[in-house]
Amino acid sequence: MTESPGQTAPAGESAAFEDEDYRRAVIDLLGAIAYGELTAFDRLAADATLAPSLEDKIAISQMACVEFGHLVQLRDRITELGADPSAAMAPFRVALDLFHAHTAPADWWEGLIKAHVGDGMAADFYREIAAYLDTRTRDLIVSSLEDAGQSDFVVDRVRAAIAADPRLGGRLALWGRRLMGEALTQAQRVAAEREALSALLAGGVDRPALDLAAIGRMFIRITERHAERMAVLGLDA
Amino acid sequence: MTESPGQTAPAGESAAFEDEDYRRAVIDLLGAIAYGELTAFDRLAADATLAPSLEDKIAISQMACVEFGHLVQLRDRITELGADPSAAMAPFRVALDLFHAHTAPADWWEGLIKAHVGDGMAADFYREIAAYLDTRTRDLIVSSLEDAGQSDFVVDRVRAAIAADPRLGGRLALWGRRLMGEALTQAQRVAAEREALSALLAGGVDRPALDLAAIGRMFIRITERHAERMAVLGLDA
Numbered sequence: 212m213t214e215s216p217g218q219t220a221p222a223g224e225s226a227a228f229e230d231e232d233y234r235r236a237v238i239d240l241l242g243a244i245a246y247g248e249l250t251a252f253d254r255l256a257a258d259a260t261l262a263p264s265l266e267d268k269i270a271i272s273q274m275a276c277v278e279f280g281h282l283v284q285l286r287d288r289i290t291e292l293g294a295d296p297s298a299a300m301a302p303f304r305v306a307l308d309l310f311h312a313h314t315a316p317a318d319w320w321e322g323l324i325k326a327h328v329g330d331g332m333a334a335d336f337y338r339e340i341a342a343y344l345d346t347r348t349r350d351l352i353v354s355s356l357e358d359a360g361q362s363d364f365v366v367d368r369v370r371a372a373i374a375a376d377p378r379l380g381g382r383l384a385l386w387g388r389r390l391m392g393e394a395l396t397q398a399q400r401v402a403a404e405r406e407a408l409s410a411l412l413a414g415g416v417d418r419p420a421l422d423l424a425a426i427g428r429m430f431i432r433i434t435e436r437h438a439e440r441m442a443v444l445g446l447d448a
Numbered sequence: 449m450t451e452s453p454g455q456t457a458p459a460g461e462s463a464a465f466e467d468e469d470y471r472r473a474v475i476d477l478l479g480a481i482a483y484g485e486l487t488a489f490d491r492l493a494a495d496a497t498l499a500p501s502l503e504d505k506i507a508i509s510q511m512a513c514v515e516f517g518h519l520v521q522l523r524d525r526i527t528e529l530g531a532d533p534s535a536a537m538a539p540f541r542v543a544l545d546l547f548h549a550h551t552a553p554a555d556w557w558e559g560l561i562k563a564h565v566g567d568g569m570a571a572d573f574y575r576e577i578a579a580y581l582d583t584r585t586r587d588l589i590v591s592s593l594e595d596a597g598q599s600d601f602v603v604d605r606v607r608a609a610i611a612a613d614p615r616l617g618g619r620l621a622l623w624g625r626r627l628m629g630e631a632l633t634q635a636q637r638v639a640a641e642r643e644a645l646s647a648l649l650a651g652g653v654d655r656p657a658l659d660l661a662a663i664g665r666m667f668i669r670i671t672e673r674h675a676e677r678m679a680v681l682g683l684d685a
Contacts (some may be wrong), residue, residue, distance in 0.1 A: 447658065
């Protein structure tokens, strides 16, 4: 075990944390991502039970454990910032649980697409936000959102399945659009309800604000990346 | 990544592996334990969805990932021994899936007892067998069966719950007996069906046999340890 620098030296923190609003916003953001990782673990573990082979089951379970490893890092950082991880995650339970309830995969293929496309969208969104934060928070978020190995695995499996049954492509393309729509609905809910996060987007003394035009451009980039991921899978966005 | 010594130096293997029956028996045993770890991962991840708090949910999910880590080690060793991991696990799917189907926890508490008592029994059984094997196989099995942290967590949670509701103790004591009975049923099924494993128990040129008396004493020890675990939980065995 290496020593965690943050525990011994609060001085090692970015000056941005002297702003209490900033600290609260970062805790909010880490709480949202952490709960997202926990639900990703849940969902991938549930998807694993649908796997057509032991090899696929192990591959998906491994992804679940990678997501869980990210959660642990985020939880420890929330604690280091003086907050309770469960309390930090709690405000995001409704939105993320609703997202998952509304997008329960009907089969193995829908689960694969959700793992790849859903996590990809979430990662793009959080990375966009992270660009406005202190270096340490940004690095933690970026490493938490690293691909858990799903991309190659999912692309390989889905392309082969569509080649074998082209009708599957139509159904999965619709599924991808539904995931995008539901993600936007829940993201808007969170943005409307969480003042700390909204304040973050509004900027601070030493931080640039995300004006409406910037937010608009951000959503265009996220939508474009979603379309690219769908195209790699051989699906219309 | 460190180099795996087995891939470059089959000479590093115990001389016991020159006996093809021994090699097959070890692959069988590792396959059984590996599939057990995979089902443990599944089950703990499913139990996590029943957790009464985010803290409990994270604790159980962490155990699931520890079990998965063991599976990865076993899978890699099976590959190193020249076998296909999925094929090595396949013969044990029916018995282990039936065990889990017959002992699906009705609630969080039954899940906790199963994680603790079920895994404890399996670990005792495999450790007994491991004592008859070459050092490397024995070490791998023993490390794969290390407590994933469930003992302290489960003992703490279950004792507190029984103190708050003594009737829960009666129900969970019955549940513990059912787990033991079902485990014995499935263990007998495996012993009867898997010739390689039976041959292992029968010994070899340079290995002692487990005679019937030794097997009898082994089951007495496993039963005693089960009773001890139940007692620590405050439950009659």
